[in-house]
Amino acid sequence: RKEVEQDPGPFNVPEGATVAFNCTYSNSASQSFFWYRQDCRKEPKLLMSVYSSGNEDGRFTAQLNRASQYISLLIRDSKLSDSATYLCVVNNNYGQNFVFGPGTRLSVLP
Amino acid sequence: EPEVTQTPSHQVTQMGQEVILRCVPISNHLYFYWYRQILGQKVEFLVSFYNNEISEKSEIFDDQFSVERPDGSNFTLKIRSTKLEDSAMYFCASSDAGATYNSPLHFGNGTRLTVT
Numbered sequence: 001r002k003e004v005e006q007d008p009g010p011f012n013v014p015e016g017a018t019v020a021f022n023c024t025y026s027n028s029a030s031q032s033f034f035w036y037r038q039d040c041r042k043e044p045k046l047l048m049s050v051y052s053s054g055n056e057d058g059r060f061t062a063q064l065n066r067a068s069q070y071i072s073l074l075i076r077d078s079k080l081s082d083s084a085t086y087l088c089v090v091n092n093n094y095g096q097n098f099v100f101g102p103g104t105r106l107s108v109l110p
Numbered sequence: 111e112p113e114v115t116q117t118p119s120h121q122v123t124q125m126g127q128e129v130i131l132r133c134v135p136i137s138n139h140l141y142f143y144w145y146r147q148i149l150g151q152k153v154e155f156l157v158s159f160y161n162n163e164i165s166e167k168s169e170i171f172d173d174q175f176s177v178e179r180p181d182g183s184n185f186t187l188k189i190r191s192t193k194l195e196d197s198a199m200y201f202c203a204s205s206d207a208g209a210t211y212n213s214p215l216h217f218g219n220g221t222r223l224t225v226t
Contacts, residue, residue, distance in 0.1 A: 087153065
């Protein structure tokens with residue numbers, strides 16, 4: 001099983017739509033979880049950390065289910081500027097290492 | 111907002127040559143990382159560095175790779191004898207409290223390495 005897996009995508013949605021991304025991780029001892037976004041040929045940028053109780057930042061909501069080793073990201077009222085690849089990132093608790101998922105590409109269409 | 115800076119933005123080199131990629135992490139951060147991303151593929155961990163030594167490295171980080179923090183600000187990645195398959199975007203990142211403390215990575219803009 002791969003360390004971090006994500007919905008393969010791509011997701012093509014109209015402006016204003018709600019879209020959800022899923023991520024699973026294999027290391028049950030992982031403690032730190034993040035969503036990053038990456039624009040084409042650019043560096044990953046932190047979108048939000050994911051906390052145990054779930055957290056929201058404007059139109060973005062992240063959820064963590066430790067029992068199922070599952071993380072989700074919900075984007076409401078999608079904007080054209082949300083078009084990017086969304087990366088699920090989890091720490092490898094055996095060391096100082098963050099593991100990236102393969103990413104899910106989102107295209108928001110006018 | 112403090113930034114991680116990387117130079118050069120693009121490096122072209124011939125196979126077998128040595129390259130040094132440079133990074134200036136955020137000044138109060140203690141953990142430093144190199145990742146790479148081959149075009150169209152996922153971001154892959156290379157090495158982490160803390161307290162002036164390597165704390166973890168991946169299988170990719172073989173004997174041709176080395177890292178150094180030569181002074182209080184720079185963090186470098188050296189590839190001794192480049193191969194065609196080393197062509198990728200190399201990202202430097204730093205964090206203040208490390209992977210187990212929910213402290214996120216802050217990335218530089220990357221260096222695109224092209225080996226011909």
